[in-house]
Amino acid sequence: MRINQGTPKTDGFYMPCELAEHRCIYILWPERPDNWRNGAKPAQKVFKNLIEVMSKYEPVVVGVNQDQYAHVLGMNLPNVSVVEISNNDSWIRDTGATFLIDGKGGLRAVDWTFNGYGGLYNGIYFPWDYDDLIAAKMCNIEYADRYRTEGFVMEGGSIASDGEGTVIVTEETCLDPGRNPDMTKEQIEEKLKEYLGAEKVLWIPRGIYGDEDTNGHVDNVVQFVAPGKLLLSWEDNEDDPQYERSKEALEYLQSETDAKGRKFEIVKLHVPAPMYITKEESEGVDSVDGTLPRNEGDRMAGSYINFGIVNGAILCPQFDNEYDAEAIKVLQECYPDRVIEPIAGAREILLGGGNIHCITQQVPKP
Amino acid sequence: MRINQGTPKTDGFYMPCELAEHRCIYILWPERPDNWRNGAKPAQKVFKNLIEVMSKYEPVVVGVNQDQYAHVLGMNLPNVSVVEISNNDSWIRDTGATFLIDGKGGLRAVDWTFNGYGGLYNGIYFPWDYDDLIAAKMCNIEYADRYRTEGFVMEGGSIASDGEGTVIVTEETCLDPGRNPDMTKEQIEEKLKEYLGAEKVLWIPRGIYGDEDTNGHVDNVVQFVAPGKLLLSWEDNEDDPQYERSKEALEYLQSETDAKGRKFEIVKLHVPAPMYITKEESEGVDSVDGTLPRNEGDRMAGSYINFGIVNGAILCPQFDNEYDAEAIKVLQECYPDRVIEPIAGAREILLGGGNIHCITQQVPKP
Numbered sequence: 001m002r003i004n005q006g007t008p009k010t011d012g013f014y015m016p017c018e019l020a021e022h023r024c025i026y027i028l029w030p031e032r033p034d035n036w037r038n039g040a041k042p043a044q045k046v047f048k049n050l051i052e053v054m055s056k057y058e059p060v061v062v063g064v065n066q067d068q069y070a071h072v073l074g075m076n077l078p079n080v081s082v083v084e085i086s087n088n089d090s091w092i093r094d095t096g097a098t099f100l101i102d103g104k105g106g107l108r109a110v111d112w113t114f115n116g117y118g119g120l121y122n123g124i125y126f127p128w129d130y131d132d133l134i135a136a137k138m139c140n141i142e143y144a145d146r147y148r149t150e151g152f153v154m155e156g157g158s159i160a161s162d163g164e165g166t167v168i169v170t171e172e173t174c175l176d177p178g179r180n181p182d183m184t185k186e187q188i189e190e191k192l193k194e195y196l197g198a199e200k201v202l203w204i205p206r207g208i209y210g211d212e213d214t215n216g217h218v219d220n221v222v223q224f225v226a227p228g229k230l231l232l233s234w235e236d237n238e239d240d241p242q243y244e245r246s247k248e249a250l251e252y253l254q255s256e257t258d259a260k261g262r263k264f265e266i267v268k269l270h271v272p273a274p275m276y277i278t279k280e281e282s283e284g285v286d287s288v289d290g291t292l293p294r295n296e297g298d299r300m301a302g303s304y305i306n307f308g309i310v311n312g313a314i315l316c317p318q319f320d321n322e323y324d325a326e327a328i329k330v331l332q333e334c335y336p337d338r339v340i341e342p343i344a345g346a347r348e349i350l351l352g353g354g355n356i357h358c359i360t361q362q363v364p365k366p
Numbered sequence: 367m368r369i370n371q372g373t374p375k376t377d378g379f380y381m382p383c384e385l386a387e388h389r390c391i392y393i394l395w396p397e398r399p400d401n402w403r404n405g406a407k408p409a410q411k412v413f414k415n416l417i418e419v420m421s422k423y424e425p426v427v428v429g430v431n432q433d434q435y436a437h438v439l440g441m442n443l444p445n446v447s448v449v450e451i452s453n454n455d456s457w458i459r460d461t462g463a464t465f466l467i468d469g470k471g472g473l474r475a476v477d478w479t480f481n482g483y484g485g486l487y488n489g490i491y492f493p494w495d496y497d498d499l500i501a502a503k504m505c506n507i508e509y510a511d512r513y514r515t516e517g518f519v520m521e522g523g524s525i526a527s528d529g530e531g532t533v534i535v536t537e538e539t540c541l542d543p544g545r546n547p548d549m550t551k552e553q554i555e556e557k558l559k560e561y562l563g564a565e566k567v568l569w570i571p572r573g574i575y576g577d578e579d580t581n582g583h584v585d586n587v588v589q590f591v592a593p594g595k596l597l598l599s600w601e602d603n604e605d606d607p608q609y610e611r612s613k614e615a616l617e618y619l620q621s622e623t624d625a626k627g628r629k630f631e632i633v634k635l636h637v638p639a640p641m642y643i644t645k646e647e648s649e650g651v652d653s654v655d656g657t658l659p660r661n662e663g664d665r666m667a668g669s670y671i672n673f674g675i676v677n678g679a680i681l682c683p684q685f686d687n688e689y690d691a692e693a694i695k696v697l698q699e700c701y702p703d704r705v706i707e708p709i710a711g712a713r714e715i716l717l718g719g720g721n722i723h724c725i726t727q728q729v730p731k732p
Contacts, residue, residue, distance in 0.1 A: 001442060001443075001444055001446075002442050004442075059509070066432075066452045066496070069452075069499060069503075070499060073499070073502055073506075076367060076368050076370075077367075078367055080367075081506040081507070081509060082502075082503075082506050083449075083450075083503065083506050083507055084449075084450045084451060084452060084503055085450060086432045086435075086450060130432070133435060133436060133439070136439055136448075137435075137449065137450055140439075140447040140448050140449050141447070141449055141507055143425070143447060
């Protein structure tokens with residue numbers, strides 16, 4: 001059911017921290033050949049492995065277009081449900097429902113309006129009509145009533161929540177003229193507080209360097225270790241364009257407090273060494289007018305911060321990069337009670353424009 | 367998950383009586399214009415009303431093709447989930463999962479092979495590939511492991527189960543050469559026992575007169591009032607071709623006992639007076655080569671036995687027929703603890719080839 005009166009905040013619902021226990025986790029099967037190279041076959045292999053790893057920790061729901069349904073069903077993976085969810089692409093972090101709890105057993109969700117990362121202004125594909133229905137479909141499967149943000153555009157990857165009243169976003173995404181051009185920063189902040197049941201919104205200026213797909217989503221920049229403690233995408237090399245972005249974010253966060261008045265403890269997580277799209281990779285993508293191209297030599301927006309979270313484990317992207325091992329080490333120190341699962345082949349996900357966090361969406365245990 | 371070893375019987379699972387408590391009930395949104403007249407719009411009105419009535423008694427899950435999803439979602443009906451299930455037509459009784467329980471909290475299902483009511487031999491539409499995936503999709507949404515009857519063709523409307531070891535079918539359907547032409551009656555009986563966890567299969571010779579769509583499904587002929595007690599489609603007029611079919615079924619059932627050795631108590635439920643497809647109705651159906659036509663003057667296979675069952679209520683088809691009131695009266699006497707809900711406009715469902723039982727499929731409470 002769509003809820004037509006009130007907001008999550010007025011109704012006592014809020015977005016819990018992703019680290020809180022999950023009921024299950026959703027993922028969408030990748031397909032579109034104008035984004036995923038070689039008919040999405042290399043990406044599908046990586047997604048399948050990720051599904052298998054995640055399903056060791058919690059139930060995984062895989063949303064699939066009809067044309068690939070029988071194929072994915074036929075894998076017959078334990079602890080995995082295969083449901084039909086028509087989609088334009090696989091970024092369920094952004095297109096999926098943002099689930100909310102009330103601490104009393106209730107489960108609801110925000111169904112953000114989605115416009116393909118900027119609509120006709122600077123969106124990266126067209127159309128996005130299937131994607132804009134994904135959240136409703138998840139809610140209907142999960143028996144969760146939903147708040148539809150009619151007209152207010154947002155993506156789940158734009159949001160980090162500590163579950164204790166603090167939400168972190170980036171100005172680069174949330175003030176992007178392709179999203180809500182007629183709203184002020186204050187109005188957007190107010191909407192975020194209402195729909196996420198939050199008290200305070202923090203605004204990191206920019207996302208990571210080269211993140212043209214999302215215009216700088218926060219889920220490449222920071223993730224909570226716990227309330228009051230953050231992992232931050234970092235770059236040591238002062239000559240790298242990422243450096244000033246990381247430094248800017250660090251200084252901003254150090255100058256701020258969270259909703260409970262705490263100063264942040266910040267752990268730096270070094271970004272991978274620069275990675276560039278190869279000729280072969282570029283040529284594997286079907287060129288289509290209106291879809292963001294993947295050009296040879298483009299630097300990809302790699303970030304270990306875009307890891308996944310399941311009950312009892314962290315899913316760390318591995319790029320065959322010199323910083324891979326360090327990422328695992330830092331994550332293990334931050335999450336000592338969780339298994340750190342290295343996910344090989346994360347370059348394939350990155351070639352599509354995001355990473356593990358972008359392609360997963362949790363349903364919290366109510 | 368598909369279960370690849372064992373059968374429901376070996377694993378202690380069986381099909382409960384439909385009257386046992388439901389978790390929810392599924393229905394598929396009708397669409398195909400070569401079966402439902404006037405672009406399925408009159409049928410959709412009747413389906414919507416039925417959904418609203420059923421949702422007063424238990425959660426209703428509506429499966430919808432992508433192209434009508436936003437429309438059905440927008441109805442925003444309470445206690446109704448709208449999920450995406452691509453389908454070739456709306457007969458979820460036949461294409462859907464047959465759910466099984468073990469009496470210990472377990473829920474599984476049979477995923478029968480479906481071939482469009484007779485495949486290339488005498489099936490009524492082509493293709494049926496979406497329909498053959500419906501059961502798997504239901505199981506994945508309900509987190510129920512499934513037994514796929516690879517190669518063994520059956521439809522849910524071919525089966526009546528008392529939940530105490532007795533299953534009733536018709537020879538006309540189950541021995542139809544379009545289903546399992548290479549199997550003997552004994553082999554088919556054995557499969558039914560294995561997959562339904564049953565002890566005894568009873569074979570009524572024929573279905574009701576004119577049921578060309580299904581070749582005589584049993585769910586137009588009998589329904590359980592309780593174990594040992596049956597409602598039977600009846601015709602008083604000895605000159606009507608239905609008479610000898612009803613009499614034959616009555617005599618057969620009177621000569622038999624159920625799995626527990628009980629003689630049947632049989633209550634007659636008179637079929638509606640003959641109803642014929644009008645010129646206007648026939649012309650409203652898009653004529654398509656390969657789909658069973660709906661010709662002017664054809665007698666329709668009307669039966670009140672094809673009623674629906676939800677927790678606490680019986681959904682009785684109403685055809686604006688002289689026997690409508692009697693049907694309600696008989697059903698109320700048989701089910702004194704249930705509300706009898708008259709469903710107006712059931713002629714629209716019948717024009718498509720079935721009735722309320724054919725378009726619904728329950729999930730029992732495990």
